[in-house]
Amino acid sequence: MEDGLRVENSEGVVNSEGVANNENAKDSEGVANANLENTFDENILDELDSSPILCEVLGDALPKCRLFHVKLCKEGLIRGLVGPRDMCILWERHILNSAAAVPFIEKIVVNSKQKRIADVGSGGGFPGLVIAACLPDVNITLIEPMERRVVWLEECVSLMDLKNVTIFHGRSDEVISQVKEHKIQPFDAVTCRAVAPMTKLAGWTIPLLRKHGSLVALKGKSAQAEIEKASKMIRKAGGVNPRVVEAPVARGLQSTTVVIVDKA
Structure with a gap:
């Protein structure tokens, strides 16, 4: 496999056969x-x-x-x-929609030695692959449960020569378990895009964060209603100060709606 690329199975163990058989x-x-x-x-x-x-x-x-x-x-x-x-x-x-997350990530990891982020439900690579390309000094774990999408991500990481990417083939709750059991360090930031409503997303993402880390979720126009509906779930997961930010992309292009939630 390429340097910087590690494909793991749902048990969190490196799969020596990779995911080439699709x-x-x-x-x-x-x-x-x-x-x-x-x-x-x-x-x-x-x-x-x-x-x-x-x-x-x-x-x-x-x-x-x-x-x-x-x-x-x-x-x-x-x-x-x-x-x-x-x-x-x-x-x-x-x-470009994915790239709107980059300034938020830069601010979150600026004082971190590890500079580790997780992208939950990476799918086609949004926003994870774009962030990895824009921030080569940040270590990014792409978390994706579907094998055929893991194959796609592996191909893209190799094509783009991204040395700062790890791919975890499994669900976010499996990674959360590893964080809770101190098998891996929590992340400075967690990103996601078009994965689930905040009522579900809170429990899938916030527990992955270190203290004072942040969730950066790219959402749609219903973002404010989502965080209001999910307020109890956000608090239960350890999240505080949920807010909606309109992130500019470029002149003449529609801004990206971003939900930020900090870890208490």
Whole structure:
């Protein structure tokens, strides 16, 4: 495996065989993916492909993110990671949206020696892979239970040459157990995007944090209502000061709604 990449199974043990055998996942997607592949137009252009905004937002991470973008264009739809309507707005909807979390992470880890964050429910790599590309000095653990998505993440980490990424094949509660049993250190920050409502997310993320660490969750316009509904769950999980922040992405682009929750 590539340096910096470690794929673990649901027991938290390094899987020496990796996750290269993905036949079951491929079979389960069946004929539907074959039909999508036949209709995919490789000539579809992203609206921001040649925009200076990409360099302004992503900086030195742009070359790695371009590799990610190309792979998403070629395989994201047929592998069920993005929708058909996303294909011409992948930069804005997924990559730049994910990059909006970067300033928050930078602020959280600035005084940390370990600089460790976890991305829960990494799926297609949002926001985890984008953060990893933008912050090469931060160690990122991608937590993903679905094997076919772990395979995708492994491929992307190798393609993007991300040395600061570990992939955990399992659920967040398994990692929480390891934190509680002092098998691993808690994280400075936890990120997630489009995983679950805050009523569930609180218990899946906040226990992963060190004292005074923070959850950075990329959410939709219902974020304020979500944290109000989840106030008891947030407190039970050890969270304090939940708030909603509108994070600017770039001029002319829609801001990203972010929920921040601190660990008491």
